[in-house]
Amino acid sequence: MKPMILSKNRAANMASMTSHSFLILLLLPLLITADKCNKDDKRALISIKSAFNNAYHFASWTSTSACCDWYGVECDPGVPGNSDGSRVTGLYVITDSNVTGPIPPAVGDLPFLTSLRFHKLPNLTGNIPSSITRLTRLSILLLSWNSLSGPIPSFLSQIPSLTDIDLSFNKFSGSIPPELAKLPSIQQFDFSRNRLTGSIPAEFGNFPKSSPPNLFLSHNSLSGDLPVSLGVPEWGRIDLSRNNLTGDASFLFGAGKSTRTIDLSRNEFAFDLSRVTFPVNSTVVDLNHNKLTGSIPAQINQVDPTYFPVFNVSYNRLCGEIPAGPITAMFGVDSYFHNKCLCGSPLPPCK
Numbered sequence: 390m391k392p393m394i395l396s397k398n399r400a401a402n403m404a405s406m407t408s409h410s411f412l413i414l415l416l417l418p419l420l421i422t423a424d425k426c427n428k429d430d431k432r433a434l435i436s437i438k439s440a441f442n443n444a445y446h447f448a449s450w451t452s453t454s455a456c457c458d459w460y461g462v463e464c465d466p467g468v469p470g471n472s473d474g475s476r477v478t479g480l481y482v483i484t485d486s487n488v489t490g491p492i493p494p495a496v497g498d499l500p501f502l503t504s505l506r507f508h509k510l511p512n513l514t515g516n517i518p519s520s521i522t523r524l525t526r527l528s529i530l531l532l533s534w535n536s537l538s539g540p541i542p543s544f545l546s547q548i549p550s551l552t553d554i555d556l557s558f559n560k561f562s563g564s565i566p567p568e569l570a571k572l573p574s575i576q577q578f579d580f581s582r583n584r585l586t587g588s589i590p591a592e593f594g595n596f597p598k599s600s601p602p603n604l605f606l607s608h609n610s611l612s613g614d615l616p617v618s619l620g621v622p623e624w625g626r627i628d629l630s631r632n633n634l635t636g637d638a639s640f641l642f643g644a645g646k647s648t649r650t651i652d653l654s655r656n657e658f659a660f661d662l663s664r665v666t667f668p669v670n671s672t673v674v675d676l677n678h679n680k681l682t683g684s685i686p687a688q689i690n691q692v693d694p695t696y697f698p699v700f701n702v703s704y705n706r707l708c709g710e711i712p713a714g715p716i717t718a719m720f721g722v723d724s725y726f727h728n729k730c731l732c733g734s735p736l737p738p739c740k
């Protein structure tokens with residue numbers, strides 16, 4: 390805005406203006422922006438900067454500039470409570486190994502925050518501070534690719550505004566808190582690439598049948614049987630790959646379900662695949678490296694071929710002839726190999 394106003398008026402004004410009033414005109418936009426930032430939010434941000442030992446990342450966070458102009462800070466002038474200056478709605482600290490230590494509890498002092506992102510900070514350590522439960526408007530909590538540890542806190546269930554929790558690529562341990570099933574608006578959990586143990590909570594079957602969150606739990610050490618309650622919600626995307634999960638998972642499937650991605654690869658699942666029907670709009674069905682028995686149901690060829698790039702049942706204990714059809718023909722040997730006695734194209738003919 391500033392350059393536009395100046396260029397529009399420059400020719401007319403320049404000549405008639407004294408140097409004094411011209412200076413004020415130049416400073417005006419600065420004075421307005423300095424007003425823009427709520428002072429309590431600014432104080433909280435300064436305290437976050439100092440908790441990170443004033444790392445270079447925060448060089449633009451100076452007391453003489455408006456906090457809404459600081460690197461990684463987003464404001465919404467439209468949110469209620471802005472009579473004292475715009476409120477901070479987004480905080481992003483991304484890709485910097487000089488940002489060290491735990492997440493400062495002062496993040497809880499930004500009450501209008503809807504989005505909090507700490508991403509790719511390899512020296513960000515410690516637990517998730519409980520002060521974030523004060524963020525009653527928080528929708529996106531993204532804490533991925535850091536070195537955070539400790540449990541996934543059950544107190545996250547006290548922030549009902551949460552829609553997206555991404556804690557992937559950290560060192561979180563312990564089990565998944567069942568309380569998270571109470572989050573009313575959640576659309577996605579990504580807890581993949583951590584050190585989670587225990588089983589998946591049966592309460593996760595209580596999500597709304599037609600709009601459960603996407604569930605990404607791959608690369609952990611989860612174990613035990615899946616609770617049958619998980620067969621109720623129609624998961625958009627469910628990725629349980631690379632864990633130690635056992636037993637039946639056939640109830641996740643069903644031709645009439647809206648599920649698109651089911652990745653169960655590299656677990657210890659053991660069920661009869663013959664009993665399964667595949668969601669007609671599947672895009673990924675990856676079952677490789679399990680202990681599946683039975684044969685591939687002919688119904689696989691009724692899946693919509695438009696978006697179905699991954700079908701993989703390799704490294705199981707399947708038998709029988711691969712049912713010929715448009716879907717099975719789309720995949721090569723490496724989708725089917727290393728089974729007990731699976732046969733037929735693209736594998737060698739059945740005897």
Ligand SMILES: *[C@@H]1O[C@H](CO)[C@@H](O)[C@H](O)[C@H]1NC(C)=O
Pocket residue numbers: 445446485486487
């Ligand atoms: C990190 O700190 C070192 C040493 O102070 C400095 O040379 C480097 O530029 C900093 N990196 C970033 C991304 O700020």
Ligand SMILES: *[C@@H]1O[C@H](CO)[C@@H](O)[C@H](O)[C@H]1NC(C)=O
Pocket residue numbers: 486487488489511512
């Ligand atoms: C950040 O962690 C790396 C190892 O991941 C280490 O080599 C480096 O010294 C750390 N940087 C700081 C500023 O602590």
Ligand SMILES: *[C@@H]1O[C@H](CO)[C@@H](O)[C@H](O)[C@H]1NC(C)=O
Pocket residue numbers: 609610611631632633
């Ligand atoms: C699965 O359990 C076995 C021992 O039962 C263990 O050696 C292995 O590391 C576990 N795998 C994962 C991915 O947790």
Ligand SMILES: *[C@@H]1O[C@H](CO)[C@@H](O)[C@H](O)[C@H]1NC(C)=O
Pocket residue numbers: 644645646647648669670
């Ligand atoms: C599959 O996709 C089609 C087209 O988007 C849609 O009309 C249909 O309801 C979907 N089927 C299921 C079971 O979700």
Ligand SMILES: *[C@@H]1O[C@H](CO)[C@@H](O)[C@H](O)[C@H]1NC(C)=O
Pocket residue numbers: 677678699700701702703704720721723724
């Ligand atoms: C299927 O999984 C196996 C085992 O991980 C892998 O070697 C193969 O490339 C995969 N094939 C496809 C088409 O995804």
